[in-house]
Amino acid sequence: MYQLTCSDCPKTYIGQSGRSYSKRVKEHQASFVNGKTDSHYANHIRESGHNFNNNYKILHSENKSNKLNLLESLEVNKLKNTDHLLNGQVDLNKSPLLNLIL
Numbered sequence: 001m002y003q004l005t006c007s008d009c010p011k012t013y014i015g016q017s018g019r020s021y022s023k024r025v026k027e028h029q030a031s032f033v034n035g036k037t038d039s040h041y042a043n044h045i046r047e048s049g050h051n052f053n054n055n056y057k058i059l060h061s062e063n064k065s066n067k068l069n070l071l072e073s074l075e076v077n078k079l080k081n082t083d084h085l086l087n088g089q090v091d092l093n094k095s096p097l098l099n100l101i102l
Contacts, residue, residue, distance in 0.1 A: 004028065006048075010084045011086050044086050
């Protein structure tokens, strides 16, 4: 799981991928360069006129699993009540365990 943060403001995207982190970040960059709308991070950069920052932070390194989904929900939850989260549709109620923790 990785985090991309805008270099010009605190907007942040939390994601997970089965591909390498660097490859996934390059996909966000390609979406930005090619004007695609399939990346919330690229959309923010393009719409705000901010600079693309291809530096990422690794938050967790796990195989694709329910554990990784739970960790992603926890990371997203940290930002859900701020104006910093770029993730699109965020369903934090899909995990009964997460609901117990929070």
